[in-house]
Structure formats: structure tokens, C-alpha cells
Amino acid sequence: MNETIELMLSHSSVRRFTEEPIADEDLQAIISAGRAASTWKNFQSYSIIVVRSTEKKEALHALTPQPAILQADTILLFVGDHNRASKAAELHQAHFDAKGTENLLISSVDASLAGQNAMLAAESLGYGGVFIGMIRHAAREIADLFRLPDYTYPLFCIALGRPNQHFPVKPRLPHEAVVFEEEYQEQGVETIIAYDQVQSDYAGARQKETWSERLVAQFGQAEYPETKALLKEKQLL
Ligand SMILES: Cc1cc2nc3c(=O)[nH]c(=O)nc-3n(C[C@H](O)[C@H](O)[C@H](O)COP(=O)(O)O)c2cc1C
Numbered sequence: 001m002n003e004t005i006e007l008m009l010s011h012s013s014v015r016r017f018t019e020e021p022i023a024d025e026d027l028q029a030i031i032s033a034g035r036a037a038s039t040w041k042n043f044q045s046y047s048i049i050v051v052r053s054t055e056k057k058e059a060l061h062a063l064t065p066q067p068a069i070l071q072a073d074t075i076l077l078f079v080g081d082h083n084r085a086s087k088a089a090e091l092h093q094a095h096f097d098a099k100g101t102e103n104l105l106i107s108s109v110d111a112s113l114a115g116q117n118a119m120l121a122a123e124s125l126g127y128g129g130v131f132i133g134m135i136r137h138a139a140r141e142i143a144d145l146f147r148l149p150d151y152t153y154p155l156f157c158i159a160l161g162r163p164n165q166h167f168p169v170k171p172r173l174p175h176e177a178v179v180f181e182e183e184y185q186e187q188g189v190e191t192i193i194a195y196d197q198v199q200s201d202y203a204g205a206r207q208k209e210t211w212s213e214r215l216v217a218q219f220g221q222a223e224y225p226e227t228k229a230l231l232k233e234k235q236l237l
Contacts, residue, residue, distance in 0.1 A: 052075075069132065
């Protein structure tokens with residue numbers, strides 16, 4: 001065990017913040033740490049929009065009404081981005097086609113690695129935060145609000161600030177349910193039942209549905225149409 005691993009193991013999302021601002025040099029360090037993450041072929045297929053103005057936070061909150069957005073000192077909006085690649089094609093007068101799932105995975109994975117690096121850097125400086133993926137339910141409006149050009153799409157935000165709440169670390173699935181030796185081991189319903197209990201014990205009255213009920217709600221319905229519509233509009237699908 002060392003300090004870095006201890007920090008990682010003590011992660012807990014923070015959704016309520018004090019009014020203390022994030023120092024400019026800290027924010028710079030958090031973003032630099034994010035950008036230091038590994039990236040597919042060094043393409044760096046994402047952009048980060050730094051949101052600090054009350055006006056923009058309120059506009060974002062109107063589209064994704066989560067209190068963390070209003071309370072956070074800073075919102076980092078991570079955008080999957082193949083727009084710079086289109087400029088490389090222009091430079092070389094080459095054919096350019098960014099459409100397809102592989103390109104979406106490239107930008108989504110790149111942005112996620114950068115986001116997680118940024119989150120850890122923030123936590124190492126005593127700040128806290130939460131990823132907000134629900135922005136994709138208003139993908140179209142968010143793209144307009146932040147003037148996203150072709151070949152870009154909003155992936156998630158990270159709301160960052162000085163924590164005003166401290167929850168114990170949320171227990172993960174047991175090691176053997178997720179980590180397999182040499183080959184995949186499909187799990188039975190017992191794994192789900194057992195983890196429902198672990199989650200209920202952890203969350204108590206704060207949790208209205210079980211973990212498996214939340215999974216069912218996610219996967220028991222057609223996917224939210226907004227993301228696909230925007231991806232088509234931005235020429236990514
Ligand atoms: C891609 C992504 C999107 C998320 N979106 C939201 C969100 O919209 N709202 C929210 O409150 N939490 C969101 N979360 C936070 C998760 O709910 C949280 O990480 C998870 O429950 C585990 O809890 P922990 O981070 O405290 O360990 C998101 C996390 C990830 C990785």
C-alpha cells in the first residue's frame with residue numbers, strides 16, 4: 001500500500017460542496033493531470049470545457065437538474081472530439097469519415113481516462129467531485145449551449161469543489177464476481193442477490209430501489225433517443 005493507492009481506495013463521489021473556490025493553480029494541476037492520461041495513438045480525442053460562470057452553471061442545471069451542478073465551483077465538461085482529426089484531413093486534403101462505433105469508443109475511452117485522472121488529482125488536493133453522465137439526456141441542448149461543432153459530442157461532466165459531505169466508501173462487488181483467472185466465469189443470480197444486500201446495508205434509507213432494480217430500470221427499456229440523434233447530427237454515426 002502507498003499514498004496513491006490509499007487515495008484511490010478512499011474515493012467516494014461528492015455531490016454537495018462548500019462555497020470555497022478551487023485555487024486557479026489547483027485547477028490547472030487537475031486539468032494537466034487529466035490530460036496526462038494514456039490516449040489511443042496519442043490522438044487525444046476529447047476536449048474539456050471549463051465552466052465556472054454562474055450563468056453557464058445555471059443553464060446547464062436547467063438541462064440536467066442535479067444540485068451538484070449549481071453548488072460546484074467548477075464543472076469540467078468532457079467532449080468526445082474528432083473535430084481536430086477532420087482538420088488533419090483538411091490539411092492533407094484527405095477523405096474523412098468519423099462515423100462508427102470504433103471511433104466512438106476511441107473518444108469515449110480517451111475522455112474517461114482523462115476524467116478519472118482529473119478526479120483523482122482533485123481528490124489528492126482535498127477537493128471532491130462527481131461524474132455526471134445524465135447530461136446526455138439533454139445532449140442536443142448541451143451541444144447548442146456549449147457550441148459544439150461537427151464530430152464532437154458531450155460525454156459527461158465532472159462537478160468539482162470543496163466537499164460539504166463525506167460518505168463512507170461504497171462497497172464494490174466482491175473480487176471473485178468481477179476478477180477471473182484465465183477465462184470468463186459467468187455469474188449466477190446469487191451474486192446479484194448477495195450484492196443487493198450489501199448495497200442495501202450500505203445505503204440504508206437513502207436507497208429506494210435495490211441495485212438490481214436500478215439495473216433492470218436501465219436495461220429494461222429502449223435506449224434514450226437523444227444521444228443517437230445527436231451523434232447522427234454531428235456525423236459520428
Ligand atoms: C460515467 C459516469 C456517469 C455518472 N453520472 C452520474 C450522474 O449523472 N449523477 C450522479 O449523481 N452520479 C453519477 N455518477 C456517479 C456514480 O453514481 C458513482 O460513481 C457510483 O454510484 C459509485 O459511487 P462512488 O463514486 O461514490 O464510489 C456517474 C459516474 C460515472 C462513472
